[in-house]
Amino acid sequence: MEITLKYFGQLVDVMGTHEETRPVDCSTTLALLEQLKKNNAISHIPFQLAINQKLIDQDEAVSLHDGDVIALLPPYAGG
Amino acid sequence: MKQVFIQGPISSEFIGGSIAKHQSKTSIGAHNIFLGQVRADDVDGKKVAAIEYTCYEELANTKLHEIREAAFEKFDLICMHIYHSLGTIKTGEICFFVFVSATRRKEVYAATEWLVNQVKEHTPIYGKEIFEDETHQWKVNS
Numbered sequence: 333m334e335i336t337l338k339y340f341g342q343l344v345d346v347m348g349t350h351e352e353t354r355p356v357d358c359s360t361t362l363a364l365l366e367q368l369k370k371n372n373a374i375s376h377i378p379f380q381l382a383i384n385q386k387l388i389d390q391d392e393a394v395s396l397h398d399g400d401v402i403a404l405l406p407p408y409a410g411g
Numbered sequence: 412m413k414q415v416f417i418q419g420p421i422s423s424e425f426i427g428g429s430i431a432k433h434q435s436k437t438s439i440g441a442h443n444i445f446l447g448q449v450r451a452d453d454v455d456g457k458k459v460a461a462i463e464y465t466c467y468e469e470l471a472n473t474k475l476h477e478i479r480e481a482a483f484e485k486f487d488l489i490c491m492h493i494y495h496s497l498g499t500i501k502t503g504e505i506c507f508f509v510f511v512s513a514t515r516r517k518e519v520y521a522a523t524e525w526l527v528n529q530v531k532e533h534t535p536i537y538g539k540e541i542f543e544d545e546t547h548q549w550k551v552n553s
Contacts, residue, residue, distance in 0.1 A: 338467070340465070340466075340467055340535065340537055341465075341537035341549050342549040344465075382467070382470055382535075385467075385469045385470045385473065403467055403470065403535075405467065405470075405535050406537070406549075407551065407552070408531065408532070408533070408534060408535055408536055408537070408552065409536060409537050409538045409549065409550040409551060409552050410464075410466070410495060410530055410531050410536030410552070411447050411506075411507050411527065411530060411531040411536075411552065
């Protein structure tokens, strides 16, 4: 299964890109989060997830599907 | 979907033009405007020269639509407009414009403050504060 990860704010600097498509072997958002947080560079940055432009509850295990677009959104800073 | 995001700063001509467009809506008795301006903050001896705004536009537009709908439910408004800049906005330039109109003044004060807070809190917009020496830090809303 392949998903697209979109990074915003500070995460763009840390990940060195706005967006990447990569194969994953996790079936839920909880498993994905666990995998992402293994990267020390982002483990200290708070963010929420949006799947296909819909914010999800961080504690909820939402199923992932091939082609999903997952956005990692640090705290907003508009205005 | 209303167009909220503007590439570059929001000019005084644009703001003036927005006011002028409401002259034909004669049931309006009160307008209120909030303008956000990029501030030259000092951080550890370095001065902010500009903010580069980015956003998750698809999600931001959905959220802004929800905020707009909620504002009309909550307040007795005739019309409202929200504009936010994307791209590099220098200090002293306008990056955020909220414009609320109603028959009477009481509604517009409350609605403007509510809208500004909602946009800041619920819209995925990011600001990279660029210092005069070209280093940067990510803006955090207080």
